[in-house]
Amino acid sequence: MNKTVEIFLRKDLKAKLFECTPQQQHLFKRMYSHQNIELPIEDVVDQMPVNKLDHALTQVENTTRR
Numbered sequence: 499m500n501k502t503v504e505i506f507l508r509k510d511l512k513a514k515l516f517e518c519t520p521q522q523q524h525l526f527k528r529m530y531s532h533q534n535i536e537l538p539i540e541d542v543v544d545q546m547p548v549n550k551l552d553h554a555l556t557q558v559e560n561t562t563r564r
Contacts, residue, residue: 499548507551512543514558522561
């Protein structure tokens, strides 16, 4: 993936996660950082593999559209 695109996706994902409730953020952490759910949400996004970003962003967009 293009590095600029990756940076944009991570930034957008973080912004959209801040629109989520604490419970929704916790679920996101369980899905993408199940071994360390105590990490701040920003760190979870920063540590995510690139191949998970697109799906994660789609999930968060679907959650925040409600």
